[in-house]
Amino acid sequence: MPLSEAERLALLSAIVDSSDDAIISKNLDAGIITSWNKSAERMFGYTAEEAIGQPITILLPPDRLPEEAEILSRLRRGERIDHIETIRMRKDGGLIDVSLTISPVRDEAGNIIGASKIAREITELRRVDRAHRLLSAIVESSDDAIISKSLDGGIITSWNKSAERLFGYTAEEAIGQPITILIPADRTDEEPEIVSRLRRGDRVDHIETVRMRKDGSLVDLSLTISPIRDAAGNIVGASKVARDITESKRLIAELQRANEVLEQFVYSASHDLQEPLRTVKIYGEVLLGEYGEQLGSKGAEILGFLHSGATHMENLLRDLLAYVRVTKFEKPSEDSDARQAFEDALQSLSSSISESNASVTAGPLPSVRVDLAHLHQLFQNLIGNAIKYRDPQRPPVVCVSAERQKGQWRFSVRDNGIGIEPQYTSTIFGLFKRLHDNEKYSGSGLGLSICQRIVEQYGGRIWVESKPSEGSVFSFTIPD
Numbered sequence: 501m502p503l504s505e506a507e508r509l510a511l512l513s514a515i516v517d518s519s520d521d522a523i524i525s526k527n528l529d530a531g532i533i534t535s536w537n538k539s540a541e542r543m544f545g546y547t548a549e550e551a552i553g554q555p556i557t558i559l560l561p562p563d564r565l566p567e568e569a570e571i572l573s574r575l576r577r578g579e580r581i582d583h584i585e586t587i588r589m590r591k592d593g594g595l596i597d598v599s600l601t602i603s604p605v606r607d608e609a610g611n612i613i614g615a616s617k618i619a620r621e622i623t624e625l626r627r628v629d630r631a632h633r634l635l636s637a638i639v640e641s642s643d644d645a646i647i648s649k650s651l652d653g654g655i656i657t658s659w660n661k662s663a664e665r666l667f668g669y670t671a672e673e674a675i676g677q678p679i680t681i682l683i684p685a686d687r688t689d690e691e692p693e694i695v696s697r698l699r700r701g702d703r704v705d706h707i708e709t710v711r712m713r714k715d716g717s718l719v720d721l722s723l724t725i726s727p728i729r730d731a732a733g734n735i736v737g738a739s740k741v742a743r744d745i746t747e748s749k750r751l752i753a754e755l756q757r758a759n760e761v762l763e764q765f766v767y768s769a770s771h772d773l774q775e776p777l778r779t780v781k782i783y784g785e786v787l788l789g790e791y792g793e794q795l796g797s798k799g800a801e802i803l804g805f806l807h808s809g810a811t812h813m814e815n816l817l818r819d820l821l822a823y824v825r826v827t828k829f830e831k832p833s834e835d836s837d838a839r840q841a842f843e844d845a846l847q848s849l850s851s852s853i854s855e856s857n858a859s860v861t862a863g864p865l866p867s868v869r870v871d872l873a874h875l876h877q878l879f880q881n882l883i884g885n886a887i888k889y890r891d892p893q894r895p896p897v898v899c900v901s902a903e904r905q906k907g908q909w910r911f912s913v914r915d916n917g918i919g920i921e922p923q924y925t926s927t928i929f930g931l932f933k934r935l936h937d938n939e940k941y942s943g944s945g946l947g948l949s950i951c952q953r954i955v956e957q958y959g960g961r962i963w964v965e966s967k968p969s970e971g972s973v974f975s976f977t978i979p980d
């Protein structure tokens with residue numbers, strides 16, 4: 501049975517009210533709002549009572565007012581306005597992005613008597629669109645190659661300008677190809693490993709590897725690869741940021757070579773200089789022994805200066821050699837007993853220990869994966885300093901201890917010596933850095949540099965905490 505007019509109207513109005521779009525009608529003369537559905541209320545904040553009877557311009561931000569005249573004149577010509585994107589104002593003054601479709605409403609005689617307006621809010625769409633554009637601009641202008649690929653089949657799905665520069669393929673050539681076009685034959689096993697890590701949701705951070713350009717040449721890269729998830733959180737692809745590290749690798753290699761040459765030079769120089777120095781010392785002693793009486797006390801004093809100068813230089817050269825010897829080395833395959841290294845150091849320091857009446861003790865010491873000679877050197881330098889920089893008012897008391905920390909051992913050498921002013925606690929680890937002249941405390945200024953170099957070779961660090969005139973604690977760590 502056909503619907504009655506009243507039923508038809510009720511149905512229409514139910515449809516209008518249940519629509520997600522704001523549906524508004526207005527008359528054409530003054531643009532007065534004549535109907536207003538539930539979604540219009542939600543979208544613009546006015547109730548139907550508040551809106552009906554008001555001019556439609558209450559919805560227009562001031563800078564958009566001219567739009568209304570233009571819309572009205574098009575409607576009067578009988579035109580429909582389809583999906584124009586514009587901005588409207590809510591009751592609270594907030595602005596919203598909307599897409600409008602406006603159609604003329606005619607009476608039975610075909611005269612245009614008003615307009616119906618369907619407004620859809622697109623603020624979120626716009627925001628996403630803007631964010632998308634911003635992201636694309638960032639990706640395009642990045643100096644790094646940024647590529648995305650699907651996880652199944654590893655098909656390239658996006659390719660920025662830098663990827664084009666780095667690999668030589670244009671976006672058109674690369675997109676749709678498998679990512680393996682970039683992988684040299686001897687690296688093909690890397691991809692499955694990367695994919696399985698991505699599938700677990702892991703990110704692959706800064707791995708250094710080699711990839712192949714379109715022309716077949718190879719390029720050293722640092723790669724960071726992250727999983728891409730869909731809205732449901734499923735991993736559907738991967739984004740890959742590739743940085744060309746050819747130049748930095750070349751510079752590092754050059755620096756290493758220059759360093760090696762320099763170390764070799766220092767090594768030979770300090771080694772070769774020892775010989776003539778020994779001659780100076782020996783002939784000085786001969787001179788003193790055979791001609792001492794003729795030289796008189798003044799001459800003997802001068803020979804004494806000569807002798808101590810040569811001895812100082814000998815010590816400097818010895819320490820310099822020790823420093824240069826601590827170059828890159830393989831980690832030892834076995835542990836060394838730190839207690840043994842401590843005992844060896846006591847042996848080497850026995851005369852200064854007895855001269856100074858020092859008490860040197862150690863708590864339980866572990867075995868660690870460090871060369872025994874290196875451990876010996878660390879203890880010898882640190883305990884030697886603890887005795888050398890003692891307070892003249894009290895005999896030195898030195899305690900060595902080791903403490904287990906997360907993933908490492910921390911060793912400490914505590915003394916009750918003169919201490920160090922806070923502003924010098926890092927400088928003293930520098931080469932030839934000393935806080936005293938040779939008259940007061942003899943030394944080369946290399947002992948702590950040697951310790952630092954050893955500890956850093958094992959991935960640890962060394963530092964000091966100290967209170968002037970109370971004492972110092974030198975600590976170093978050895979990671980597992």
Ligand code: ADP
Pocket residue numbers: 881885886887889915917918919920928929933934935936942943944945946947948949972
């Ligand atoms: P050197 O002892 O040959 O001068 P080091 O590199 O071993 O060289 O030490 C650098 C400087 O750090 C020393 O000259 C001294 O001033 C200071 N220093 C080192 N150990 C101690 C310590 N235990 N107490 C006070 N000062 C110290």
